[in-house]
Amino acid sequence: MQPGFFDLDNRLQLLEKLGDPLPKLQRSVDWEAFRTLLNVVHEKKRKSNAGRKPYDVVLMFKILVLQHLYNLSDEQIEYQIRDRYSFCRFLDLSPEGQVPDARTVWLFRERLKEKELVEQLFDLLMQQINDAGFIARKGQIVDASFVTAPRQRNSRDENAAIKKGQTPEGWEDKSDTVLRQKDVDARWTKKNFVNYYGYKNHVSVDNENKLIRRYEVTTASVHDSQVFDVLLDPDNTNANVWADSAYRSTEQEQSLNANGYRSHINTKGRRNKPLSNRAQQANYNRSKVRCRVEHVFGTQEAMGGMLVRTIGKARAGVKIGLMNLTYNLKRFSWLQGQLA
Structure with a gap:
């Protein structure tokens, strides 16, 4: 025909x-x-x-x-x-x-x-999203997710040298092709008895639209609380901040209060001092809001975003930044469809 x-x-x-x-x-x-x-x-x-x-x-x-x-x-x-x-x-x-x-x-x-254009591209998109009326509302949720990298088969001595910022002994004799496949930036860490190797995607998500407003890329070994202040979005119309118990400390609570935020960070029990029923119920109520950030990570995982196959933190930062940008593009398109 x-x-x-x-x-x-x-x-x-x-x-x-x-x-x-x-x-x-x-x-x-x-x-x-x-x-x-x-x-x-x-x-x-x-x-x-x-x-x-x-x-x-x-x-x-x-x-x-x-x-x-x-x-x-x-x-x-x-x-x-x-x-x-x-x-x-x-x-x-x-x-x-x-x-x-x-x-x-x-x-x-x-x-x-x-x-170094990826963060600028991300900011340009956020400006476009804000101009469309989807500004940050109803507070913000802060969390982090592991982004694993190809595991390096190094010896303990080689890993120790890498952590010190040194070139492991004998690596100078290897060809440039071999050295280019060695990631000296990614780090190991353990959470809930599971080992992770790679990087972390730290994000701040607004509670109203589930858009990523700010992000930071670190190695996996960096504790979540170390980049907490960087992620806080002062442009959110609501002062509420939700996060899991990893972010909670006396200093953090005082800092949030001093800067006009209202803390809804989960509390955590201590050895021989478990949480009371009232505290557990409070955590449950907070988690009903905080779980919205898990929807973001779930969407990114479905997009294949919880793994990088690149070498080095700079390339991982580009990959993770583009992943966050693409998520916001997808979410922005959905929000406009709902508005229509």
Whole structure:
């Protein structure tokens, strides 16, 4: 049968009717608002005008969003763009158009790291979200989640040297290829008798819209309470702050009170001094609000965000920052749909 003139449009309309979320995401966000900042990526002196011109920066940014939305590697995102009509429509590419290869995607992400643009992109998105009327309301919830990294098979002596900021003995003799696969930034920690290796994603989520307002990336060994003050959002219209018992201390309670916040941090029992029934009930009531942050981490886990396959804290920070940004994009699109 000879293909009709509107066959592609009909197919795309059917995909959206069947639940494709990308058209809604495309309409919800002003993607051009990121262009000025993203153009910094190409701010380098060209030796000549010869050669292929770089791909559009907004196109490349949207490719990174797709990667984190569907948990795709650089090779897989190239394949899926070539294969899927829905991806081409989201990227404003024709099915026969040129597609950036895996290496180009990797290089663009590296430039974001070198220029330290991810946090600025996150802030730009939050400004857009606030302008749309979804400001931070009803207080904030602070929590952290482990983001595991590939485990390094190092000896105890090698790990001890890494913790001291030294190069382990004998590593100088290894090839550059081997050394590039050694993550000297990630750290081990233990929680509830389970060992974790990698990094932490510390977030502050507003209680009204479940949007990530602030975030901080650290190694896994950093205690949650050490970045608590950095995460607090002074722009929230409500002074209530929820967090689990790891954040509670006398100094923290005094600091929150002095800065005009109302603490709803869970209390914790001590050895030979368990919580009273009243304290347990208070924790239960607080946790009914605090659990909303777990919905955020659950969505990110479904997106494949609780694992990084990169090497080093700088690249992990880019990965986790883009994961938080993509979550907010997805949530923003949903909120606008609910408003409509």
